[in-house]
Amino acid sequence: MLEYGVMRRPPLSEPADMLLADVAIRIQLSPTDYGKAEQHYQALADWIDRPGSPLEGLVELVYAQGSMAIGATIASRLTTDEFDADAIAQLSLSPDVAPATALDLLYESIRGEPGSRYYDKTERQSRCTTVCYPDMHVDLTPMVRLWHRSERTGHLFHSKPEEARHFDRTLIANPYGFAEWFKAATPLDHDFAVAFSERARGLEQVVAAESEELPGQTHVSQKSKAVIVLQLLKRWRNVRYDQRQGRRPPSVLLAKLVAEAANKTGSLSEELLHQAQAMLAEFWRWHVHGSLIQVENPACPNDDILTDRWPGTLAAQGQFIDDLEDLVVKTERLVAGCPLHEMREILADLFGEFPAQQAVAAFNDRTGAEIRQGHSQHGAGGRLVLPATGLFTSTGVASSHATPRHTFFGGNWRRRS
Structure with missing residues (x-):
């Protein structure tokens, strides 16, 4: 299958995508x-x-x-x-x-x-x-x-x-x-939704008898890439603002910006990078003119202002721009391919130690099993070992498979001094 002139990879087939999916599964509702x-x-x-x-x-x-x-x-x-x-x-x-x-x-x-x-x-x-x-x-x-x-x-x-x-x-x-507009703007990619749902069911070990789903309810793990990235961005925001005073960027604002930039990538890691770049570009568009970002609910224009209580000041807006620039740099590293111990450090920094450690441990176990069965393309002759320190050593895999990096805005956004 071709997408944007290149062969489309199977969903969640790259280490960065697997790890990001596993982090997302661990922070969302079962x-x-x-x-x-x-x-x-x-x-x-x-x-x-x-x-x-x-x-x-x-x-x-x-x-x-x-x-x-x-x-x-x-x-x-x-x-x-x-x-x-x-x-x-x-x-x-x-x-x-x-x-x-x-x-x-x-x-x-x-x-x-x-x-x-x-x-x-x-x-x-x-x-x-x-x-x-x-x-x-x-x-x-x-x-x-x-x-x-x-x-x-x-x-x-x-x-x-x-x-x-x-x-x-x-x-x-x-x-x-707004919810109806968001869902229309972020439709499911069937192959990705199935792959993510299967991974979620396996990692959560959900027993169907634990809860009876309501009639007509879509299983909560059936999500588009954009929704998964929105969850990752919310978690990243929570980590960044955990020890800060004052308000944090509202979830509805992040959702609006994510929906506007959705459906332009082929993998989960690329979607995260693309969304971070697009969000940074939008904030810079306002900030360089000395203005606070203003975003409306498309279902209630002129009246329902999603930025009525945040950012409030240019200083608060500038701080979030700094955060976004850091997110872009670290996500670029994930997408381009880096050693697995570095991936773990990046995930822990962006999303917190606990889900990162769990995701890496699950990846280690799963990849080890696939290597032993001869099904893995991410290494051979051994398995990834997660030592007591929580850092990787590798007996067969030194880095993730490098993925061509997309720069959907013609280059990287960096703060201008």
Whole structure:
């Protein structure tokens, strides 16, 4: 099969692609966790509409939004499997309801009376209510539908209890429309989706009986390259911002930029490099003119601004540009081919020590088995050994197979001094 004038390689056939896929598998939701998240927010939908609730009879619809809606949720903490699930609660309230009133009504409806199921698990946020479970958080955001606008466009609300009410804001948004736009822009490559799904099933050792998938639900490991790269980029962002103060680049902004640059590569590692280069180019396009990047929801242009709370300052934007430049340099090294111990160091730096170490160990075991069976093209006469230090030594493989490097923007982007 030809793609862009070159023979297309089988999906996940290069060491860099295998390792990146294994990292992605380890940071995303398993089918069991995905099912649990859906059960949690569906239970919340019934709870806030219960008899005696402040919102009894006023709950029109509850549905997934954000990363949950596009299949890009990852572990929200670096050292645990905790993750966040986002959902919208569409309420039958006046579009002119005060922001604090809408948010307080939802909070009070979820929290309930002392001793009730969510009373000690509920936190009021500036735009949602968070319900804390042992292994996840569910953020439920109130929305009032604007029926004269496109499907599911509505008012969201911003109100911090500790601030004066004149700081409150009512926002127009359409998270449902964004999710539909994103999915249309990042369709599945069937061969890649099958290869990734099979690898995910094998590495996770998922037992089908553990969770019953909902009717019509696509298995959570059936993803496009762009979605996998979005998950990797979110994890990379979390690693970079783990010890920093202030806000981090919002996931919806990363998703928008990834979708715009999708479907231009043939492998997972090339997709990561291409997306990093494209994102860097877009940020530089604004930064060189002394402007903050501005990105809109294509399903709600002019009103739903995805950059309304970040970056906020040129300094914050410049810091992220520095991060992107570092990401490009390290990903170029992965794509071009480098020794496996260097690959491990790069993966640990970009995505954290734990998933990198696990991915490398799995690669080592799998490649060793393939070498012994005579099926591997990545080495011969031995197996990769993962010593106690966590670094590779090699008895048969010195480096990954070099892959021609693409520069989709005619060259490398570097900060101009």
